[in-house]
Amino acid sequence: MSENKVIDGKDFAERLRGSIATLAAEFEAKAGRKAGLAVVLVGEDPASQVYVSSKGKQTVACGMASFEYKLPADADEATLLGMIEQLNADPAVDGILVQLPLPRHLDEQKVIATISPDKDVDGFHVTNAGRLAVGQAGYVPCTPLGCLMLLKDRLGDLSGMNAVVIGRSNIVGKPMAQLLLAESCTVTVAHSRTKDLPEVVRRADIVVAAVGRPEMVKADWIKPGATVIDVGINRLPPAEGKTKGRIVGDVDYQGAVQVAGAITPVPGGVGPMTIAVLLRNALVAAYDHIGAPLAAERLPENTIA
Ligand SMILES: NC(=O)C1=CN([C@@H]2O[C@H](COP(=O)(O)OP(=O)(O)OC[C@H]3O[C@@H](n4cnc5c(N)ncnc54)[C@H](OP(=O)(O)O)[C@@H]3O)[C@@H](O)[C@H]2O)C=CC1
Numbered sequence: 001m002s003e004n005k006v007i008d009g010k011d012f013a014e015r016l017r018g019s020i021a022t023l024a025a026e027f028e029a030k031a032g033r034k035a036g037l038a039v040v041l042v043g044e045d046p047a048s049q050v051y052v053s054s055k056g057k058q059t060v061a062c063g064m065a066s067f068e069y070k071l072p073a074d075a076d077e078a079t080l081l082g083m084i085e086q087l088n089a090d091p092a093v094d095g096i097l098v099q100l101p102l103p104r105h106l107d108e109q110k111v112i113a114t115i116s117p118d119k120d121v122d123g124f125h126v127t128n129a130g131r132l133a134v135g136q137a138g139y140v141p142c143t144p145l146g147c148l149m150l151l152k153d154r155l156g157d158l159s160g161m162n163a164v165v166i167g168r169s170n171i172v173g174k175p176m177a178q179l180l181l182a183e184s185c186t187v188t189v190a191h192s193r194t195k196d197l198p199e200v201v202r203r204a205d206i207v208v209a210a211v212g213r214p215e216m217v218k219a220d221w222i223k224p225g226a227t228v229i230d231v232g233i234n235r236l237p238p239a240e241g242k243t244k245g246r247i248v249g250d251v252d253y254q255g256a257v258q259v260a261g262a263i264t265p266v267p268g269g270v271g272p273m274t275i276a277v278l279l280r281n282a283l284v285a286a287y288d289h290i291g292a293p294l295a296a297e298r299l300p301e302n303t304i305a
């Protein structure tokens with residue numbers, strides 16, 4: 001019944017990776033080297049290890065070079081910053097991603113500030129955050145850009161729509177709000193101090209949930225027909241006799257799918273888009289680095305100016 005309501009991020013991401021692979025092969029023929037993405041992981045958080053290895057595999061599958069660096073959880077700041085400086089200077093590396101969150105003794109802002117803005121494929125450096133805020137071309141954080149691609153694919157022109165973003169983090173909520181504003185949505189950013197969140201969400205034509213609370217957004221908060229993008233990745237406690245719990249989003253999917261016009265599932269929604277957009281950003285960086293920037297119309301799913 002709800003078949004066409006489901007926004008299949010896995011399928012969209014697969015198609016996106018297909019066009020990235022074509023451009024990556026062209027890049028290699030032109031540059032005489034592969035486009036390269038470096039991922040730095042500090043510590044041994046099992047979830048982070050899974051993401052990093054899946055990023056590495058998809059990078060290689062798209063015909064790009066993957067460089068993985070691991071540091072122990074107690075690595076000192078100078079070691080990490082030194083590694084980033086080296087990657088900044090390495091001509092084989094087009095994009096650098098430092099997996100977050102970092103162990104508490106490391107200053108995240110300082111680490112991000114050390115990444116060269118032209119290799120900052122996560123779009124977390126203040127230079128790229130500033131470019132997004134003032135409407136200049138730059139690297140846009142992968143998760144919100146992936147969400148925007150799904151929204152535009154489903155809805156077309158977003159102008160004039162009421163969008164509610166739940167969450168105001170620098171990596172998801174804030175850049176998501178900027179992107180929707182640039183698409184001429186009327187944007188509300190909700191957070192832990194927002195009064196009467198259900199009532200705020202009921203006004204939304206577009207809901208983006210990026211909270212980190214399992215199934216917090218209920219079906220009766222959703223305006224009938226609204227488009228719901230669920231960014232949350234939450235692992236529930238394991239059921240009796242099981243070792244691993246299920247992964248759920250920030251939205252009560254089973255309820256919301258009855259009311260929404262369209263909704264992303266978890267898994268299989270936003271998550272796969274994040275990695276595909278990361279590869280896209282790395283490829284954009286690679287072409288920039290050889291002085292042959294990709295023309296906007298050649299950019300896969302170019303949704304921003
Ligand atoms: N699919 C993907 O590719 C990705 C998924 N994620 C997932 O998205 C989720 C959000 O990530 P991230 O932005 O990094 O998380 P943060 O913890 O940095 O931010 C969470 C935000 O949610 C707000 N919040 C917390 N509780 C409530 C509440 N009860 N009501 C309203 N707002 C609330 C917080 O408000 P306040 O600012 O007031 O504290 C904060 O702004 C997580 O589940 C994460 O795992 C993240 C990145 C990528």
Ligand SMILES: Nc1nc(=O)c2c([nH]1)NC[C@@H]1CN(c3ccc(C(=O)N[C@@H](CCC(=O)O)C(=O)O)cc3)C=[N+]21
Binds near residue numbers: 122274
């Ligand atoms: N510097 C940095 N950049 C990031 O982009 C970044 C980060 N740090 N730290 C962690 C978060 C989280 N994140 C995800 C990526 C892919 C999936 C993903 O592919 N999820 C699949 C599988 C989920 C599963 O089963 O585990 C899905 O939703 O279908 C999820 C989450 C990137 N992040």
